[in-house]
Amino acid sequence: MFASFACIFIAAGIGIAASQARKLNGYLATPATVTGANVQERHGESATYAPLAHFTFQVDGTAHAAHTPFPLDTSSDGSWASADVGRYHPGQQVTAWYNPEPPEHACLERVADVVPYLLILHPMLRLCAGLRVWWFAVSAGPDPTGKVKGIGGLATLWWLVGILAAAHVASLGGAFLGLALGAFGIYAVIGIGLRLGWSAMARKSRVAGSLVNAYAPTPD
Numbered sequence: 001m002f003a004s005f006a007c008i009f010i011a012a013g014i015g016i017a018a019s020q021a022r023k024l025n026g027y028l029a030t031p032a033t034v035t036g037a038n039v040q041e042r043h044g045e046s047a048t049y050a051p052l053a054h055f056t057f058q059v060d061g062t063a064h065a066a067h068t069p070f071p072l073d074t075s076s077d078g079s080w081a082s083a084d085v086g087r088y089h090p091g092q093q094v095t096a097w098y099n100p101e102p103p104e105h106a107c108l109e110r111v112a113d114v115v116p117y118l119l120i121l122h123p124m125l126r127l128c129a130g131l132r133v134w135w136f137a138v139s140a141g142p143d144p145t146g147k148v149k150g151i152g153g154l155a156t157l158w159w160l161v162g163i164l165a166a167a168h169v170a171s172l173g174g175a176f177l178g179l180a181l182g183a184f185g186i187y188a189v190i191g192i193g194l195r196l197g198w199s200a201m202a203r204k205s206r207v208a209g210s211l212v213n214a215y216a217p218t219p220d
Contacts, residue, residue, distance in 0.1 A: 003130025013119030
């Protein structure tokens with residue numbers, strides 16, 4: 001259940017990342033005019049602030065309006081939102097990126113957001129912890145060799161997901177974000193350390209078993 005709950009957030013992160021990729025790869029460029037900008041305060045568990053840049057553009061002679069500067073509707077702290085809003089002023093000529101179907105969906109900044117990938121990688125810690133409990137306590141039992149295989153599988157799973165996430169965000173033009181996501185690989189060092197520790201225990205267990213068998217009294 002612990003691992004399955006983490007999978008819900010991982011699936012959500014994958015869905016948001018895929019949606020962002022479709023927008024970055026499928027939206028078309030068009031001239032636009034900024035009509036205003038402001039910061040919107042949002043209330044949840046804590047207050048967050050979303051930058052809104054209002055702009056108009058035309059597609060096939062039809063006027064459209066939008067207000068989201070980024071491909072994803074993003075909110076964070078007030079200073080970040082204020083800094084982003086400060087880049088826009090009424091009458092400013094900019095390039096907008098719009099969805100061909102429907103054109104009402106548009107943004108001003110063709111930038112990949114790291115949040116969907118954090119939704120994938122953070123729950124991965126819980127997923128690996130849940131699998132570790134299951135493999136170690138149920139599947140592998142007290143056998144150190146089994147524990148070595150289990151921790152090796154967890155490290156491989158973590159690295160695979162991390163590499164795929166970093167490669168995907170880098171392919172969208174977020175090379176720096178891809179490198180930042182690579183920092184999550186440090187968690188795999190824990191897995192490598194556990195693997196080395198259990199490998200040493202497995203070797204000692206085999207050596208001890210061999211000595212016991214070698215010096216065990218033979219039946220008359």
